[in-house]
Amino acid sequence: MKFLDDSLLKFDQEVATPEDAIRLAGGVLLEEGTIDRQYIEAMIQAYHENGPYFVLAPAIAIPHARPEDGVHEASVSCIHLKEPVSFGHQSNDPVKLIFGLGAASSQEHVELLRKLTRVLNNQEYVKRMEQASSFEEFSKIFRESDIT
Amino acid sequence: MIKVLTVCGLGQGTSLILKMNVETALNEKNIKADVEHMDVSAASSTPADYVVTSSELADSLKDHSGKVVIVKNYFDMEEINQAVEENFTSS
Numbered sequence: 001m002k003f004l005d006d007s008l009l010k011f012d013q014e015v016a017t018p019e020d021a022i023r024l025a026g027g028v029l030l031e032e033g034t035i036d037r038q039y040i041e042a043m044i045q046a047y048h049e050n051g052p053y054f055v056l057a058p059a060i061a062i063p064h065a066r067p068e069d070g071v072h073e074a075s076v077s078c079i080h081l082k083e084p085v086s087f088g089h090q091s092n093d094p095v096k097l098i099f100g101l102g103a104a105s106s107q108e109h110v111e112l113l114r115k116l117t118r119v120l121n122n123q124e125y126v127k128r129m130e131q132a133s134s135f136e137e138f139s140k141i142f143r144e145s146d147i148t
Numbered sequence: 149m150i151k152v153l154t155v156c157g158l159g160q161g162t163s164l165i166l167k168m169n170v171e172t173a174l175n176e177k178n179i180k181a182d183v184e185h186m187d188v189s190a191a192s193s194t195p196a197d198y199v200v201t202s203s204e205l206a207d208s209l210k211d212h213s214g215k216v217v218i219v220k221n222y223f224d225m226e227e228i229n230q231a232v233e234e235n236f237t238s239s
Contacts, residue, residue, distance in 0.1 A: 050157030050188075053204035056165065056222040064161040090203055091220045103160045110164065117165050120223040 001108045002034055002075035003115055004142040011080045011135040018052070018087045018095070019044050021079065022063045025100025028077035034102045036070030043069075043100070052087035055095055059130055060120065061087060064101035067109075074109040075102035076116055080129065080138055096130050119145045150236070152183045153194060155201040155209065159187030163201075166222050170200055173225065173232040198236060 002008060008028055015021045026040035042065035047054070055061045077100040084094035099116065103109060119125055125145050132138035154170055156163035163185035174181050184194075188208050191199060196214040203218050210216065217235045221227050 046158060051204050053157055053202045054162050056162055056202075057224065058221065060223070062162060062165075064158070066158055066160055101161050103158075113161065113164050114168060117168050117223070121169070121225060123224075126223070 001112050002032060002073060002102075003112055004076055004078055006139050007032060008075070008077040009080075009135070009139055009142070010078075011132070011138045012082045013079050014082050015085055018047065018061075018085055021061070021081065021085055021095070021098050022047060022100070025063060025077050025079045025098045028079070029075055029100055029102050032075065032077075034071065034073040034075035036072075039065055039070040039102070042066065047087075052089040052093075055087050055089035055092040057120065057126075058092045059084065059094070059096040060092070060099070060126070061095045061097070062099045062101050062116075064103045067103050067105040071102045071104050073102065074104040074106060074112045076100065076112060078129075078142075080132065097126075150179070150181045150198065151196040151214075152181045152198045152200060153191050153196045153214070154183060154185045155188055155191040155199060155205060156185075157187060157205065159185060159190060162222065163187070166200060166219065169222065169225060169228050170232070173228045174236070176229065177232060177236070179232070179236055200231070 029035045079098040084096045086093045154163045154166040167185040
């Protein structure tokens with residue numbers, strides 16, 4: 001399982017479109033070797049087919065596809081955007097934090113989602129992620145919140 | 149025991165997150181339920197008492213026999229607790 005390690009975080013990124021944001025979040029997973037390139041296209045396709053329902057909370061998007069689209073290991077990345085971008089969601093736009101989810105079919109996938117849910121249920125952590133002013137400050141939140 | 153579905157576009161990620169938080173809310177209220185996560189098309193043909201999903205997907209589920217409950221913020225336990233309180237009755 002790869003859960004928001006420093007190598008899976010990108011801070012203060014600039015994107016023009018939701019698709020760019022998804023590519024960035026997926027690109028980090030690809031570099032880490034936890035997904036295949038085709039998984040990124042599947043994430044974008046899922047967005048186009050099913051809409052922005054994965055913008056699960058104000059400012060938070062969790063794009064993902066299916067395990068069979070090319071996932072080697074349960075993993076999640078996080079992109080912090082310099083300027084938020086709109087995904088077209090009715091109530092949770094604009095998006096500032098993108099958690100790219102490599103959805104596996106293993107028990108690890110369930111554990112990973114449990115950890116992610118525990119972090120994001122904490123509104124204090126989320127506020128600090130959005131307002132972080134440096135990579136160090138941003139990364140520190142995940143070290144504190146890394147409940148094993 | 150009531151049957152609850154949590155639904156997302158693919159049935160893999162976000163519906164599982166929703167299942168975890170809905171189960172937490174149901175446990176707190178001592179409501180016994182069987183909660184399953186799945187995608188929209190599977191949910192359409194799966195009987196249940198309640199279907200919990202986002203407003204974006206609620207339209208595709210309006211013909212479901214179960215009561216459709218909408219959650220806007222999947223990480224706001226206050227909203228989920230309130231949705232459970234207002235919509236669910238234990239049986």
